[in-house]
Amino acid sequence: MSESEILDTHLQELRRGTIVLACLRLLEKPGYGYGLLEELDGHGFPTDANTLYPLLRRLEKQGHLTSEWNTDEARPRKFYRTNAAGTRLAAALTAEFRSIATAIDSLPLEN
Secondary structure (H helix, E strand, O other), rough: OOHHHHHHOOOOOOOOHHHHHHHHOOOOEEHHHHHHHHHHOOOOOOHHHHHHHHHHHHHHHHOOEEEEEEOOOOOOOEEEEOOOHHHHHHHHHHHHHHHHHHHHHHHOOOO
């Protein structure tokens, strides 16, 4: 495995944990799957649909998102929104993420 492939694998693992937080924060405004994929990508969180849709269903099942179908357009879309429990979780995860970033910044980095 090349150094580039190893780095890509580790970056993927690092980002995987941040997708939950990114979704909870972006879904403070209602959004649907494909639109959320584009928003995530635009904010530097490239995500595969096969990762996102199960994540949305899991967060909804855990009680952090609410959803409703919009059938006003030709193609029905399921819109998700972060609820009060999701907002609390996002705040806790954001605080922890910042704490981890501060701890990492305090570590020595040799060139």
